[in-house]
Amino acid sequence: MPKTLQDNIETLIEDYRLNIAKALGYDPQAPPVLIDDKQAAQVLGVSANTLSVWRSLGRYGIPFVKSGRLVRYRVDDLAKFLALRTVTHTGKIV
Structure with a gap:
């Protein structure tokens, strides 16, 4: 059965979730619910300052x-x- 766009998106989200948890050194099966702004910036590949600007401007x-x-x-x-x-x-978009 061919995958739908929704299936592809859900698979991508799960893959990213597991990769983020692994990159941060957490058990991928039970990642923490919340991470701080420095860790989030690392995940997104931007500086913590850039993430702060995005947050204050509502960007993204x-x-x-x-x-x-x-x-x-x-x-x-x-x-x-x-x-x-x-x-x-x-x-x-994928």
Whole structure:
């Protein structure tokens, strides 16, 4: 049975989630729910300052959790962000 676009996206999200957890040194079967802004920036390949600017401007709409001055990101949200921006060329989203 051919995979649907939704199946492909879900597979990409799961792959990213596992890769992020592994890159951060966590057990891929039970990654932490939240990571800090420095770890999130590392996952996205940008500086923590760039991520802070994105957050303050609302750029890209990456969800985050804020408690006082603490900022945390869900691994699954980062995986979804990366999966939705995966392209085969400039005109086609996977």
